[in-house]
Amino acid sequence: MTNAISRGRGLIATMIVIVVCSGVVQGYLTPLLPVVGDHVGIGGVGQNTLYLLSQVAFTVLTPLLSRWGDIWGHRRLLLIAVTMVTVGSLLIAARPTAGTLAVGMVLQAAVVGFFPLLAGILRSRAPEHGRIGLSVLVGTLLLSIGTGGFVAGTLSDEHALAGLWTAVPFCALAVAAAIALPTSATPGAGRFNLPAALLLTSGLGALMLVLTEGQSWGWASVRSLLTIAAALVLLLAWIRVEQRSSHPLVDLGLLRNPRLAAVSAHTFCIAFGAIGFLGANAVYLGTEPDGTGLRPGLGLGARDISLVSLAMVAVGFLGSTATPRLARIIGDRAVLAAGGCVGAAGFLGLCLFHSSVLQYVAGALVVGLSTGMFEAATRSLSVEAVDEAETALSVGINEMALSLGAAIGAAVIGALWSSHTTGRGGVTSAGYQWAWGTCAVVALAGAAIGLLFRTRSHIPTLETGDACTERTA
Template sequence: MSSASGMLATMAVVVLFSGIVQGYLTPLLPEVGKRLHLGPVGLNNIYLLFQVACTVLTPLLSRLGDLHGHRRLLRISLAMVAGGSLLIAVWPSPATLAAGVALQGAVVGFFPLLVGILRSRAPEQNRKGISLLVGVLLIAVGVGGLVAGALSERHAMAGLWTAVPVAALAVVAGLLLPDSDTPRGGRFHYGAAALLTSGLVAFVLVLAQGGTWGWTSPLTLGLAVLAAVVLAAWILVERGAAEPLVSVRMLGNPRLAIVSGHTFCAAFGTIGFFGANALFLASSPAETGYGMNLGPQAIAAVSLAMLAAGFAGSALTPRLTARSGDRTVLALGGALTALGFLGMILFHDTLPQYVTCALLVGLATGVFESITRSVSAEVVDAHETALAVGLNELALSFGAAIGAAVIGMFFAAHVQRGTAHIAESGYLWAWGACAAMAVAGTGLAMRYRAPRAEGATPVRQSATSGDLA
């Protein structure tokens, strides 16, 4: 790749594919499920399979990239996601849908591996590049859903082809990207990988199915105990390993811990509430006493507007950090999130009021996703970049999953008597929980100290690294 700008443009194609994959199936699955004779349980299992695949593959692909080359693992990840997308489109069936979404779970490797290449090849572009890629990702998620919905208006299965053309472009982009030049080598700890995978699978199953099974049921509690025991065993194995899968020292890095904790708190509301946001917009005031009575296209438009606000937030982040510092921008992301959800509690009677608050949450999403990915890449040595970003991605996934589970608990506890409708109080509790977690994330952000403050050597940034090309 002849220039940093050309490399960023090529990376943007890969991230575009990532966003499309994460956005296009959601509006299609209800109708596709009917065509494939999949009921609500079957469709929920498809979502669950994707969550499990993402959780398992995040640390594995990131670590393998640090060991054996970021470009090599990026190409493998691209092949997996492209293959899964093609499989779903060409042979739609319950079996191929399950296999396809499992392969698509490798999409979680894109961002950590791309950041590994970026930090190695153009460290002066790290902040600018990450902000650009986050913005493209957010917009692509919204566009993917809109395009898939439009293609499926005449034929439900047509939308399954949404990701295929973009997959071809992304595979070509992966062939054009350079490799990182960070030192690599070492042994992949398969025993630690097995323990980590088992523990994470059990943990995700508890989060995803606890509401269905019952949070105090023997199955839920048993899996929770199993996850805790297996993950504890994994930590013991890692402590004694000469070449650990995930360095326990990295998990003890105070800066990475603070950033990942902030990511968890921010994702709890901004991403965890995304599905519930559509429910509120679709609710009829005549039936429930609240809501905006919007149809699918209008809801998609609001969602896209939120993601566009996220793009703006991501684009502004490098400028803000150059002027105010990382800690201030981390705190700003949390404060904007809290303000947005507090606004929903107070102002949700009219569409302009509610959308204004939703756009504030969207803006905060772009800020926190950009700053946390940038900082997590810079607080570790270059040869651990992909894994550090991968751990932050795990924090984001867990925050979103736990947020969705907690919101689901509030909804289940506040059902209008004699109906299946959620009472307005359920939303008030949900918005309050999201705001409280955002405040907690802001508190964590205020404890962050930049490496320079403790004598460490930060990644050098050019004078213009705060500007988007």
Template sequence: MAVVVLFSGIVQGYLTPLLPEVGLHLRIGTVGQNNIYLLSQLAFAVMTPLLSRLGDLYGHRRLLRVALAMVAGGSLLIAVRPSALTLAVGVTLQGALVGFFPLLVGILRSRAPERNRTGISLLVGVLLIAIGVGGLVAGALSERHAEAGLWTAVPVAALALAAGFVLPDSDAPRGGRFHYGAAALLTTGLLALVLVLAQGSTWGWATPRTVALAITALAVLAAWVVVERRSAHPLVSVRMLSNPRLAVVSGYTFCAAFGTIGFLGANALFLGASRSTAGYGMGLGPQAIATISLAMVTAGFAGSTLTPYLARRLGDRAALASGGGLVALGFLGMALFHDTLAQYVACALVVGLATGLFESITRTLSAEVVEEHETALAVGINELALSLGAAIGAAVIGAFFAAHALRGTTRIAESGYLWGWGACACAALVGMALALRYPSARGADTTYVLQPAQGGELA
């Protein structure tokens, strides 16, 4: 499982830093590079619920092997024949990596339930470290030739495929049918929603195109809910969406991801800004920025491995609230103390620590609050909340930057960062408030299973 998650982290970490240099070499402009990134986000949103549900229906190991083959094929295609077309197809296939974690947790909960919490915390830690290492390795390989870094994921892909064939399958009960109509509605609604979030700042949030697409997304998703409630074989059970524990965990995940993941791009911009020209920043180069990012994910690894201990000592609710509090503390620290590199890095490490904690505890709880045959889908819903939180966080921060751009230049005023840090801290505090509403008791190893709702009751 760790090898599979290592592959996922490498794929998530290696391509984005290479896009500017590779795009220049392949004559792909800024708009084209942005469209490639957008394709990956759309693929993440669509494949998360579909792969998770198919895994619950037809077997977690079977769908994991399919997802591994898709991601490995996309990685090989990008490396062998890099072009605008192969990059677009490759990142779309790589989007299947969002199914890795839900499917792995489905196997883990079924085959080794006593190791569910420590196993998930270890996998989250490996994922975070791999994301940081992927960027560093790809950057080192690309120093002499831009396209050499595109091979970073290929050797790891071979190891992950081998791991997928030796993993045991889950023995969770299966059954039911795949609802193609609901899948089409959900896919259309998520595509429209992610497109609005990704392109809203570029198109303008008040333009007719943005408003029309946002209304379409909401209308299609509302129609999807109606269809699911009337279906004998729903794609995503409405009862699951009304599960108060899963709702709290998913809402908390959204709020925590808003800042911890949504601010990653802006974090690199601040570290790279020159104080002599912008009036703020650290003036660091790509290698130094990558090193600080690696330090953040190392802190995340520590937070992830500490999570089971904290949950046992303090309880699930306190562990959730601690993650939100640490995220808020880190961003408030950035807003108040960002004049020196030591101050800023200390605050960034707090955010990194909180990232590991929240990603571990939310994936654990989302698996435990549903029946075993719905494990992958519940974790998939949490993954989708994480992706949407990160996308909306990045969009909001981008809007602040656009509003505080210095007239006649491409530079951002320091006030834009202050508003961004403040927004991230506020979102984390909202998540902390949600965490305090989580029904938890001491003795965090308890596995909560919600009984089926009677008579279609909704919370």
């Protein structure tokens, strides 16, 4: 049993159990928050505060769990992260209050460590299955996010709080899977840099705070400007501490690697629209049009919205699993450029055709395809860009680029909406089109960055298991 799990398909199958848990946890609470908020007495402001807490926790835990995994062992940190998520999910389900929701969602944010830590184990134990394995895991994650939201929403139709138990059985299975996984063959190295960790977490926390609250505060308000200044000072101080440290929390030299820099910049650009627009997607689908054209929308119910989201992630799954084969045919550089172009085409389609459900869903599905392509390609390439001992940290940097791109994208969309509203606060057609158009432009920028990616003259070790030099073309 242990030997079967240590390599090949058994290893990937065990990892799939953990990724399914990650997807369900990330997807099940979103459709429940309005109902749960009413039950526990949390209004719109309180729900937004919960979202802010989870986003800050996501951003902070990404580099910490990745670095701890490279130092103390990927399996050990994975088991800790899965346990944190399990405790958070059980706390929310068993006793839903404002306090337990806040603590539980912060604990659930440990899912950000799953992918970097799994990538470290996969590269160490089964490098020959690296690209295909990661693409399958990405596709599974996308499907699980959509399915988790749909299942939770369906359960809550019967009882308002029943959907809160959606994640608990998946977490229990994930704990068992994490115990069964082998340890990485690569020994850990280095020491944990506490001053750097405090500066980075504080700086990223301040940045996420202003991105989430800037629209309500006013981007030019004193509060926003002071928070931006604090974030910049803290992050600059972090960079200075890292450069002087013999044991950096994040090796900034990794960002001088042109391959990793290009992949991370591409991730940021595509996540800006593909992930950043998901909230806007639900708003447009659920808004009842006013009949005059001033406030457009499709007026769908919660279950129909979840079905559209499920269709998007299903297409994303197809894009993810097809990406390794496509890369072998046209090359990594072309795949990155194609992913950006596909995303831009989807957003342009939404700009031009969005008056009916079929028209809108067609454009949204194209965006979903781009999401699967970029997530599979960038996660594989971020693994291959560095030495094995830095795998989790490299993937963590890519995850940070994804989180920041999505957060900034959502903030920009919110700002565009706030400047194009009706008298009753609804978003006008121009507001939606400006948002979709901006996402298309940034996606094209991602495609251009993809063309700057320097391919190796030999297929990396994740596919062949052979040694590979750093010669570039």
